[in-house]
Amino acid sequence: MAQGLPGVSAEPDAAGTDAAAGTDTEAGAGTGAYAARVQGLTRRFGDRAVLDGADLTIARGEFVALLGRSGSGKSTLLRALAGLDGGTEGGLDVPATVAVAFQEPRLVPWKRVWANVVLGLDTADPRGAADKALAEVGLAERGGAWPLTLSGGEAQRASLARALVRDPGLLLLDEPFSALDALTRITMHRLVLDLWERHRPGVLLVTHDVDEALLLADRVLVLDGGRIAHESRVGTPRPRHRDHPDLTALRATLLARLGVAPEGTA
């Protein structure tokens, strides 16, 4: 039935839910030591394996950044974790509540901002819950607005509020800041860190921006050849400055890993 709907891929609507519920055992994601675990995950498009036995564990409350060249399969991995991809093979263990913020805010244009925030949320006082979440992202005043009247940064903040109001065990962010201007991006980095420290979900942030990864994450991964090809721990205490010597060294390593010569050496 579902394949008749726009944008709904071949597998039935319930697949994502089943996959999450079926594997979410007592010791599993969200209740055990980790927020999410991927084991030997493979995804083929035609003959090509975009993910080829990828392993990844995100600890509870851990902030992980995922780098990789364009087309390396970052979004594919994230979509698998979000339960949006029924065509993967391998082990996938995610908590019951996974929230996603996409690159575009994907606010439903015909619902007011507050109604977007609590869409699909079962709560006694939706307006109150929405207003609280919107206040956290600094949008207390805009709850009654139509999404199309928000600026790009405001819309992205509303999208974050919508993700966090669900109190997710795992928060998936697919390049959520890439469409924002540099100043707004800096504000958003602070906001995300702030929200993460308060709610402590496990975070997987997909980004192209090495600096962004270094500023925010506990651990930076590089996806290459369908697997996690590199991992760097970032121990520098937050808030971090991008000129911190540790980060400068890590930046060079990561850029080399990504096949880009570090600045000044090209």
Added chain:
Amino acid sequence: MPTPSVSTSSAPASPVPTPSGPASSAPASSAGAEVPRGRARPALATLRSSRAALARWISPLVLLVLWQLASSTGLLSERQLPAPSTVGSTALDLIGDGTLTDAITVSVQRAALGFAVGALAGVGLAVLAGLSRLGENAVDPVMQMLRALPHFGLIPLFILWFGIGESPKVALVALGVAFPLYLNTFAGIRGVDGGLAELARTLRLGRAGLVRHIVLPGALPQALVGLRQSLAAAWLALIVAEQVNADSGLGYMINNAREFLRTDVVVLGLAVYAVLGLLTDAAVRLVERRALTWRKGFPV
């Protein structure tokens, strides 16, 4: 000079309005830039748009005056085209003796009944076809084939089936209404932004929630375009049906007047059809303004 209000009200008339897909997936940053951020529209703009609305009445009024002059100077014979004043006084006479009001009541009832049947069928089938591949395979080919049939060519068949009472007229109106609504609603459902459908899955909306919160509201703008087309089709179908055979209603009044060479009554009948069409169109515009406020983001 086209003003904002004029362009917004005429925008939905185009066969393909801003589809909900691009509108919703467009980066909000650009939308934020072009949408007036105002709570209340500035008084000046309101004034300007109401003046523009008045300006639109000037040319029709001039035409009416010219017509009146041509008639009173004898340039137009009463037999060909009676003066507006004559049509006006005829209208008063026919309202006085109840002829006109009775005719309008009968015709409006036919249109309303036909519209209700056609709209129910058109929207119902579109939802059925739009929401599942199975439904599409069952419904769409048949609808596409029936669409190719000239509706008015079916009149003899309808008379054979339904006799010459109300049923063939209602059926003809329903047929005219069903197709534009079906086609536009179906296209609207299929045109809903795939990204939003995906969002619905991450929010665990479930299938019913997806249909209710995303698919149907997303299809609404296009469905309303279909509604306007189908209302125009409804009046046209009614006029044709009433010309063919009727013993009551506006069409009957017009046909009767022709036999007695009462051009004024014929013109009056046509004018009433036109006004009815304009009224229903205005009603749909009102619904559009109410239901689609989110598109322009203007305050309610």
